[in-house]
Amino acid sequence: MTLKMPQPEAAVLARRAAIVAALRRIVPGEGVIADPDGLRPFESDGLTAYRQPPMVVVLPETTEQVSQVLRWCHDEGVKVVPRGSGTSLSGGALPLADGVLLGLSKFNRVLEVDYDDRLAVVQPGVTNLAVTQAVEARGFYYAPDPSSQIACSIGGNVAENSGGVHCLKYGLTTNNVLGVELVMMDGEIVRLGGRHLDAAGLDLLGVVVGSEGLLGVVTEVTVRILPKPEGARALLIGFPSVESAGQCVADVIAGGIIPAGMEMMDRLAIEAAEAFVKVGYPLDVDALLIVELDGVGAECDHLIDEVTRIAEANGSTTLSASRDEAERLAFWAGRKAAFPAVGRISPDYYCMDGTIPRRRLPDVLERMAQLSAKYGLGVANVFHAGDGNLHPLILYDANKPGELDRAEAFGSDILRLCVEVGGVLTGEHGVGVEKRDLMPDMFGEEDLAQQQRVKCAFDPKGLLNPGKVFPTLHRCAELGRMHIHRGQVPHPDLPRF
Ligand SMILES: Cc1cc2nc3c(=O)[nH]c(=O)nc-3n(C[C@H](O)[C@H](O)[C@H](O)COP(=O)(O)OP(=O)(O)OC[C@H]3O[C@@H](n4cnc5c(N)ncnc54)[C@H](O)[C@@H]3O)c2cc1C
Numbered sequence: 001m002t003l004k005m006p007q008p009e010a011a012v013l014a015r016r017a018a019i020v021a022a023l024r025r026i027v028p029g030e031g032v033i034a035d036p037d038g039l040r041p042f043e044s045d046g047l048t049a050y051r052q053p054p055m056v057v058v059l060p061e062t063t064e065q066v067s068q069v070l071r072w073c074h075d076e077g078v079k080v081v082p083r084g085s086g087t088s089l090s091g092g093a094l095p096l097a098d099g100v101l102l103g104l105s106k107f108n109r110v111l112e113v114d115y116d117d118r119l120a121v122v123q124p125g126v127t128n129l130a131v132t133q134a135v136e137a138r139g140f141y142y143a144p145d146p147s148s149q150i151a152c153s154i155g156g157n158v159a160e161n162s163g164g165v166h167c168l169k170y171g172l173t174t175n176n177v178l179g180v181e182l183v184m185m186d187g188e189i190v191r192l193g194g195r196h197l198d199a200a201g202l203d204l205l206g207v208v209v210g211s212e213g214l215l216g217v218v219t220e221v222t223v224r225i226l227p228k229p230e231g232a233r234a235l236l237i238g239f240p241s242v243e244s245a246g247q248c249v250a251d252v253i254a255g256g257i258i259p260a261g262m263e264m265m266d267r268l269a270i271e272a273a274e275a276f277v278k279v280g281y282p283l284d285v286d287a288l289l290i291v292e293l294d295g296v297g298a299e300c301d302h303l304i305d306e307v308t309r310i311a312e313a314n315g316s317t318t319l320s321a322s323r324d325e326a327e328r329l330a331f332w333a334g335r336k337a338a339f340p341a342v343g344r345i346s347p348d349y350y351c352m353d354g355t356i357p358r359r360r361l362p363d364v365l366e367r368m369a370q371l372s373a374k375y376g377l378g379v380a381n382v383f384h385a386g387d388g389n390l391h392p393l394i395l396y397d398a399n400k401p402g403e404l405d406r407a408e409a410f411g412s413d414i415l416r417l418c419v420e421v422g423g424v425l426t427g428e429h430g431v432g433v434e435k436r437d438l439m440p441d442m443f444g445e446e447d448l449a450q451q452q453r454v455k456c457a458f459d460p461k462g463l464l465n466p467g468k469v470f471p472t473l474h475r476c477a478e479l480g481r482m483h484i485h486r487g488q489v490p491h492p493d494l495p496r497f
Contacts, residue, residue: 003050003433005467008098012078013055019078020056023100026068031106033057042083042101046148047091047434049350049404054081054095061106063181063189063219070217071187073100079463080185082213084124084156087148089351090432092160092212092468102217104155110134111220119178119195120225124155124218128162131223140225143170146428147336155218161210163428165261165292165335168386170226172428174209181220182208185459195222207454212430213465215458229294232260233304234331237311238285238318242266245287246361248314249385252291252307253358259307260294262386263335266365269342269380269393273334276341281334282318289385290331338382339393346378346395350407353429354418358388367417368392375410377403389427390418416441431469439471448472453479 012019020034033039039053060066073080079099086093095101107123113135114120120142122131128149131142145164146152152162158180163172170176179193193205208215239245245264252259265273265288274281281288289311293303304321311319322328334341342349356364365381372379378395392414396407415425415435419442425435439448448470455462456476466473 003437005052005094005096005433006473008096012098015076016055019076019100022072022076023056023058023069026072027058027060027065031059031061031065033059042086042095042103045083045086045088045091045093047089047094047432049398049408050091050094050433052095052097054101055098057101057103059103059106063183066102066183066217066219067187067189069100069102070183070185074186074461074463077461077463079466080217081465082155082159082217084153084159085127085148085151087152088156088160088430088432089353090160090426090430090434092430092432092465093156094433094468096467104153104217104219107155107219113225114195115140115225117195118225118227119222121220121222122154124158124221125153128152128154128157131225135225136228139228141228142176142223143167143226144173144176147339154221154223158209158218158221159211159213160428160430163384163387163389165263165384167428168262168384169258169260169294174206176224177205177209177221178224179222180205180208180218182216183219184216185461185464189219190216193222210430212432212469214455214469215464217464229260230296231300232292232294232328233300234290234292234322234328235304235307235311236281236318236320236322236331237289237291237316238282239287239289239311240285240315240317241362242287242365243362244315245289246358246385248289248311248316249361250358251310251314253386255306255310257293257303257306259291259303259386261290261292262384263290264288264381264383264385265290265335265338266381268345268378269338269382270334272341272345272380273338276344277333277337279330279333285317290335292328292332335382338380342380342393342395345380347397347399348395348404348407349380350394350396350404350411351429352392352394352411352414353389353427354415354423354425355387355389355427356418356421356423358385360421360423361385361388364390364417364421368414371410371413371417375406377407377410379410384427387427388423390414391427412438433468436467436469437471439469449474449479452476 043053044051083093107125112121396403
């Protein structure tokens with residue numbers, strides 16, 4: 001682990017017993033966990049290479065409790081890390097040794113469903129899938145569908161602006177959230193957005209979605225719900241090269257077709273998935289596309305014909321169209337199981353997340369193959385091909401000395417490559433700690449300073465999830481946004497790293 005986090009403050013650690021007692025007064029009963037065994041399940045999120053037990057875990061049940069916890073921590077100078085389900089793959093919910101881990105898992109109720117206005121009001125600890133489950137009996141669903149949807153929370157989705165297979169057509173979390181209730185670090189409770197699109201005032205909702213727990217704690221979310229499409233069919237298309245598959249993706253979009261999902265897998269990912277789920281994926285192709293078309297029956301059939309024509313024009317060598325729901329689900333089964341399937345062919349894998357312009361895909365894959373040879377580590381690729389979001393899975397063995405470091409260096413090079421070809425460091429997993437030190441590869445100093453000024457406007461003391469996203473922890477005073485009274489810089493002891 002080479003990552004540097006802010007140094008724990010000895011003065012805060014020395015007050016641990018008093019901090020725990022104060023939090024217990026706000027959240028009585030079992031809502032405060034302070035014993036070492038109880039803290040262990042919270043020591044990491046989905047980025048398990050990094051672990052740090054928190055100083056204390058607090059599991060409030062009401063917005064008022066969240067507000068009181070934050071206000072107390074604000075007044076006492078104690079850091080807070082929000083946590084939903086802990087599935088972040090970028091270490092966004094990694095605890096701090098001298099920080100409170102504020103878990104939202106008890107906020108697990110669907111508060112209201114309004115079918116007329118097509119929205120649901122939910123607490124942040126509700127899982128992504130549970131939102132759809134709450135409305136599916138009436139033929140509705142919540143569109144953004146991260147692969148982790150069975151476990152990840154809506155609050156975490158808001159914080160990470162999560163995406164999934166269906167986001168190509170239906171948008172990311174930011175396009176499907178109408179409003180939030182947010183508790184600021186000083187305890188103030190605010191509402192951003194509302195029950196309809198385009199609320200009055202500055203688009204602060206847009207600022208908060210994707211802010212990775214750095215600006216406030218989300219305690220309620222209003223999401224759009226959509227009527228389920230009447231039908232959906234999928235195509236499974238094999239190509240002799242990644243280039244031809246990439247060109248097919250570009251031609252489908254250029255042809256004015258927006259599939260409900262368009263996913264690509266490379267040879268290693270296809271082999272691993274087929275060995276695992278045995279759904280009949282072709283093994284003699286270099287790239288496999290799964291294209292889903294949804295809508296009314298005749299529209300689906302027409303689009304299936306159109307995409308078939310485009311695929312054949314690009315030299316596809318195998319093509320099957322799903323004839324019923326069971327076959328459609330079978331086509332998806334391999335893609336959905338791609339991560340665990342890769343887990344069977346390698347002791348460990350490191351899942352990266354970057355985005356590139358679609359047309360650069362063949363280029364990037366070739367450079368990735370060169371990097372794979374350079375680092376001596378295999379890589380399997382699955383992509384949200386429609387929106388250029390790559391998920392290279394770097395294969396390594398954590399028990400072999402140095403392999404994790406090599407995997408991380410390989411991953412960093414892939415992300416730099418994404419930026420170099422005109423893409424971005426993250427598609428949907430966030431920056432967290434994982435990509436924090438790569439931010440200067442993408443943003444200039446002034447860009448980063450401006451972003452931190454936004455952070456200062458919400459959290460001038462820098463107590464909310466510090467050490468994440470920004471490579472350097474600036475004092476807000478340095479950024480010219482904190483009031484300096486008689487030359488006294490507030491919190492001169494704020495650690496730099
Ligand atoms: C197997 C697997 C597959 C995945 N697939 C996808 C995918 O397809 N698409 C995708 O986008 N992601 C995916 N992820 C990543 C992850 O599931 C998402 O980032 C998810 O949104 C995290 O939600 P969470 O509740 O687990 O949040 P956590 O991991 O608990 O926290 C994530 C971040 O959100 C902040 N946060 C959490 N709750 C709140 C809140 N209420 N208020 C303020 N800040 C908060 C935390 O501080 C942290 O910075 C995957 C992860 C795994 C393990």
